[in-house]
Amino acid sequence: MTGPHVRDVVIVGGGVVGVTLARQLARYHLDVLLLERDAEVGFGVSKANSGIIHSGMHADPDTLKGQLEWPGNVGWLELRDDLGFGFAQVGELLVALSEEEFPTLDALEAQGERKGVPGMTRWDQATIRAHQPNLSREVLAAVWAPTAGVINPYEAVLLIAESAAHNGVEVATDEPLTAIDPPADDPGAPLVLHTPQRRIATRFVVNAAGLFADEVARMAGVGTFTITGRKGEEYLLDRRLAGLVTSIIFPCPTATSKGTLITPTFDGTIMVGPTAEATDDKLDTATTPDGAAQVFAAARRLVPTIDERDVIAEFAGVRAVADTEDFVLGPTARRGFVNAAGIQSPGLTAAPAIADHLVAALASEGLELRERDDFVPEVEHPVRFSVLPDEEQAELAARDPRFARLVCRCELVTEAEITDAIDRGARTLDGLKFRTRAGMGRCQGGFCTWHCLELLAERRGCALTDLTKRGGDSWLIRDRDDAPPTPVEVGERR
Ligand SMILES: Cc1cc2nc3c(=O)[nH]c(=O)nc-3n(C[C@H](O)[C@H](O)[C@H](O)COP(=O)(O)OP(=O)(O)OC[C@H]3O[C@@H](n4cnc5c(N)ncnc54)[C@H](O)[C@@H]3O)c2cc1C
Structure with missing residues (x-):
């Protein structure tokens, strides 16, 4: 009889740190799972920041923040060249x-x-x-x-996650880590994790759970820091x-x-x-x-x-500040459990260097890194109709009438871009907005929200009342007899 399937690495948290690490690990022959408790990746602090890739001069070079700020800046250039997200x-x-x-x-x-x-x-x-x-x-x-x-942080996170998934990482959203079993008597035994959906055995866990990384560390019995x-x-x-x-x-x-x-x-x-x-x-x-x-x-x-x-x-x-005021990175007293915690600013900037730091830490803890020769660095970049020259816009519209139908008038987003975003994984109104900019303009979704919801429901084959703004209970439509559906909650404006 074969034993339970044992993963090589489970990453807890699909913010910029978790997805960037996932993509780096996808370069090797490894079985990697990323667990994200929100409906989509990047819905934590990684979507709600200033979107600056810092020059490299700000953080104290005697801290981890300072040591990883400049190499992180350099890492973003390579990521941008591979994935084509907005970065200037x-x-x-x-x-x-x-x-x-x-x-x-x-x-x-x-x-x-x-x-x-x-x-x-x-x-x-x-x-x-x-x-x-x-x-x-x-x-x-x-x-x-x-x-x-300056970078579009949500667009970057979504494309990095998409690239990791194309290269074999399992990206599981709406799946929180809820518990970790205490260490087994056998020191070589895998860690056993629990989510509402399943039980997972793994050799390594990386705790990239942002504001809740202290809780996840406590689940592993190594709660040596707090996050405020x-x-x-x-x-x-x-x-x-x-x-x-x-x-x-x-x-x-x-x-x-x-x-x-x-x-x-x-x-x-x-x-x-x-x-x-x-x-x-x-x-x-x-x-x-x-x-x-x-x-x-x-x-x-x-x-x-x-x-x-x-x-x-x-x-x-909300910045996740560890009591040391520095990043908390690397192995812990619990064998196989590695932290990527306390990632306050310049965490977005440093993310590519944090990922490299973590890969090295995992290797030093015994993770074997055998490079794949079939890693594909690029993903097909979504069309941004609004920035194309007139002739290209006309050509696209002639080829596919969905490019001739504007959904978001402020940001000039077409129906073709919306449906492509849904096909690439957008499940919520915010997921659509962050992928396409529909709803980010002057009217803040006043005109396009309804059309976006109709396309989401149609493409996903669900009822309008099943749709949310950002997952969880952020419902947008109330189910009322005879009355036309009405958006009842707009929530945060971006
Ligand atoms: C206002 C503001 C401005 C900023 N500006 C900049 C800037 O310009 N430049 C810069 O470099 N940095 C900036 N930062 C910092 C930067 O945004 C963060 O350092 C970075 O986004 C942290 O990424 P993360 O992946 O660690 O966290 P997050 O993006 O929060 O990701 C953690 C993820 O873990 C998930 N999670 C939590 N618990 C669980 C669980 N039990 N199971 C599964 N998943 C779980 C969460 O849902 C979340 O998606 C700013 C921060 C703020 C607040």
Whole structure:
């Protein structure tokens, strides 16, 4: 009789860290399963951040955050070339508003140099003005770092997960890890995990469970750290302000945050934020009047014309802060159980380097890495109709009438793009939005939500009342006799 099927690695958590690790492990002859408790990957903090791939100068080189920030930045270029998600190296300006802040510019520039970040230069007022005429006259000096970039984080996570799945990783959504059996008497025995759906035996577990990584570590009997939440509110401004700044503008940092930034997003809007407030509720993603007031007061110090009336969407994300204030990475006292926890900022930036770090840690714990020769780095990139030249748009529409039917008028998203996203795995309204941008424009889904839901229901063969905004109980349609279905919950606006 054969024994139970034993996996090589189970990754708990499908955020940017979990999916990037999954794709790296897919390069080897390994049996890998990724467990994500949400309806789709990337619905944790990986979709609710500033979307910046940091230049590499910000985090202290004596911490793991600092050591993995710059190599992570470099790793994103390779991922972008393979997968084609939105990522542009627009550069950053770290600005000083007073002479007292000059030593901070010196310190961060020296930090970047120590890490090997190329191209940093010091700009005087005239140079700053020539490049960013809308910045406040109070900006006295700046460090220019061309290596910083802006990314569509949700699009990146979805395509990385898709690539991992194409290369053999099993990506299981709506499947939370709920328990881990205590160690068996035989030290070589596999770890045994439980989800509501099944029992899983595995040689290694990687805990990439974000805000809940401390709970998962406790399940394994190695709860040596706690994770607290630090909330950040972000505000997106109308696309008509595109060009207000053309690089990411950073103030000098505070003890707990990089301060309020002004970011030209990859898709042409301007984002201002985030705040940094401790919160006991790890799921608290509400924006607040206080947060908005803080963000806009700070933003106006950098660009005086910024105005709350231009806000088209707002959201908050919660940073997963470990008590060490650093990443918690690597093996633990429980054989086979490896942490990827406490991944606060610059976790998005560092993710590719975190994945490499974890692969090395797993190898040092005995995971055999035999490279496959059939790993396919690319995935077919979804069509983005709105950015194509007129002739290509006309050609597509002539070939497939679904390209002639606009679903989202603000972001010019066609029916063909929506159905392709559903076929690629979108199961929720947010999943569609993050894949296609339908609902992200000025009207925030006022016009297209209903059509998106109809296409989702039709393509998935389910009832409208089965559909949710982001999984769980975020239902959108109430089942009422005789009355036409009505969207009853819009929830967070992005
Ligand atoms: C406001 C804000 C702005 C930020 N801006 C930036 C930035 O510009 N640049 C940057 O580099 N970093 C930034 N960050 C940090 C960055 O977003 C995070 O470091 C990164 O997204 C963390 O990824 P993760 O995979 O560890 O976590 P997550 O994305 O939260 O993923 C963890 C996943 O684990 C799942 N999970 C939890 N428990 C279980 C379980 N029991 N079973 C199965 N699955 C489970 C969750 O559902 C979740 O999907 C920002 C953070 C915030 C809050």
